[in-house]
Amino acid sequence: MSKYLVFITVIGKDRKGIIARISNEVYNHNINIEDLNQKVMEGYFVMTMLVDMSDSRMTIPELKKELSEIEKEMGLSIQVQHEDIFKAMHRV
Amino acid sequence: MEYSIEEVMETVKMTLYHNFDIRTVTLGINLKDCIHSDIKVFKSNVYDRVAGYGKKLVSEAEKLEEKYGIPITNKRISVTPVSLIVEACAEEDAPLQIAKTLDRAAKDAGIDFIGGYGALVQKGMTRADAKLIDSLPEVLANTERVCAFLNVASTVSGMNMDAVIRLGNTIKDIANRTKNGIGCTKFAVFANAPEDNPFMAGAFHGVGEPDFSLNIGISGPGVVRSVVEKNRECDLTALSEVIKRTTFKITRAGELIGRELASNMNVPFGIVDISLASTTKVGDSVAGIVELMGVEKMGAPGSTAALALLIDAVKKGGAMASGNVGGLSGTFIPVSEDSGMNSAVKAGALSIEKLEALTAVCSVGLDMIAIPGDTPAETISAIIADELSIGVVNSKTTGVRLIPVPGKYAGDYVNFGGLLGETYVMNVSTFSSRDFILRGGRMPSPITSMRN
Numbered sequence: 001m002s003k004y005l006v007f008i009t010v011i012g013k014d015r016k017g018i019i020a021r022i023s024n025e026v027y028n029h030n031i032n033i034e035d036l037n038q039k040v041m042e043g044y045f046v047m048t049m050l051v052d053m054s055d056s057r058m059t060i061p062e063l064k065k066e067l068s069e070i071e072k073e074m075g076l077s078i079q080v081q082h083e084d085i086f087k088a089m090h091r092v
Numbered sequence: 093m094e095y096s097i098e099e100v101m102e103t104v105k106m107t108l109y110h111n112f113d114i115r116t117v118t119l120g121i122n123l124k125d126c127i128h129s130d131i132k133v134f135k136s137n138v139y140d141r142v143a144g145y146g147k148k149l150v151s152e153a154e155k156l157e158e159k160y161g162i163p164i165t166n167k168r169i170s171v172t173p174v175s176l177i178v179e180a181c182a183e184e185d186a187p188l189q190i191a192k193t194l195d196r197a198a199k200d201a202g203i204d205f206i207g208g209y210g211a212l213v214q215k216g217m218t219r220a221d222a223k224l225i226d227s228l229p230e231v232l233a234n235t236e237r238v239c240a241f242l243n244v245a246s247t248v249s250g251m252n253m254d255a256v257i258r259l260g261n262t263i264k265d266i267a268n269r270t271k272n273g274i275g276c277t278k279f280a281v282f283a284n285a286p287e288d289n290p291f292m293a294g295a296f297h298g299v300g301e302p303d304f305s306l307n308i309g310i311s312g313p314g315v316v317r318s319v320v321e322k323n324r325e326c327d328l329t330a331l332s333e334v335i336k337r338t339t340f341k342i343t344r345a346g347e348l349i350g351r352e353l354a355s356n357m358n359v360p361f362g363i364v365d366i367s368l369a370s371t372t373k374v375g376d377s378v379a380g381i382v383e384l385m386g387v388e389k390m391g392a393p394g395s396t397a398a399l400a401l402l403i404d405a406v407k408k409g410g411a412m413a414s415g416n417v418g419g420l421s422g423t424f425i426p427v428s429e430d431s432g433m434n435s436a437v438k439a440g441a442l443s444i445e446k447l448e449a450l451t452a453v454c455s456v457g458l459d460m461i462a463i464p465g466d467t468p469a470e471t472i473s474a475i476i477a478d479e480l481s482i483g484v485v486n487s488k489t490t491g492v493r494l495i496p497v498p499g500k501y502a503g504d505y506v507n508f509g510g511l512l513g514e515t516y517v518m519n520v521s522t523f524s525s526r527d528f529i530l531r532g533g534r535m536p537s538p539i540t541s542m543r544n
Contacts, residue, residue, distance in 0.1 A: 007095075007100055009100060009101070009104045037096075037097040037100075038097075039097050041097075041098075041101060046101055048095075048097050048100045048101070050095075059158075060158055060159055061158045064158070079104050079107075079108070080161060081103075081104075081159075081160055081161035081162075082159045082160055084160070084348060085160045085161070085162065085345055085348060086095050086099065086100060088344040088345055088348040089103055089341040089345050090095060090099045090102075090103070090341070
């Protein structure tokens, strides 16, 4: 089965447990983490997580909804976007 | 495939902080096969076609917004020029009846604007064309979502000055029948109107188009502004390069979403219109980009050169990103809809004459300009003739969207509301053009049009 790759991008103030909470959420929905990067950029904690949703029953809007609770609770900004948009914009 | 965190963040930041959006997805719909001699059947055919596809457009576009996290601001429809499809109707009010049907279908489908209520009369008018032009004031006063256009000139045919004379009065009538003349914001007059333009008010589904065509308008003044802001010191050659690269990226995003939407709706993909389209948001202004390039206020000397460089870079980036660039693909400089343009008018930096010069190098016309309500009809016709001459002679599209605001004079403030913005009434020359305009006839096509 082909992969359904999606980027989860997190921006906010660095604090304990961000990656743990998000990893746990995706694990609970049978979503596999393919790649993970984090960095402090322009004073903000930034994390990009590439996940494969092909084994999950969840859709992107559903995942976004689930993550929005962590977003509110931890004061973060979380985006969920299909990988194709990054391929289109950054690869010729 | 691996992406750096910087690449991912560049895309995310465009939508989060720089107002990047897909400005419009516009479905062009052929209505020629809806024509019927019984106007009731005809209207029912039109309604079913427009409402059915309109609903599908809205729901499929919303799915893609979720998938890619990029807002699709407007979902719109353009149809076959209405004057063509009412040719066979005996009823005098057939154009009005079709306009009301289109308005209702758009409303029921959740479509905010539907374009195509218009005619192509660059060389002459049919009886149906004349009926449609006569109906414009009533249609624009009695419909909410219908947008109208007229193509009155082309490089190949020249300019139909008899139509231009008529339009001076028509535009004043439209203004007088709507609050603050707002009906005029839904009416564009063109030279060389493209058949696949996704932007309102001038969108229509041309006769050379297939049954359906999904056209997309991207928008990134905010994104371009942010790269210009980051590159304050570089020379203009280098600045052109960074604008080009950014436009490449946003055009690719537009093409991806347009193609996928077309495929999900099972209709052919048409074009990507790469025009920079401002909104009333402060960071989303074309004038703001020109000012960041180093011109103190839009309209000051240097503005025309800056705008020429800007749109050239946008075109080069866009053309590399998509093999389907089309529509208008210029730069919009709508006065009321662009906060920077508006502020330049207020400061006295920008005149109609300078706006006309700006449209010679890149942009698509004198757009969303409020003028005094007592401007003579012949002067309005003359402004149209001047602007469209630029299009005719330079083989490009130019358009005019003027609003003679009833009871207002130069310098007065007027608010059209929402995305249509707010503005100050611009000064118009009081010297007369009457004798020239009233000669009528057809301005011959320029010698450069004879290329065969």
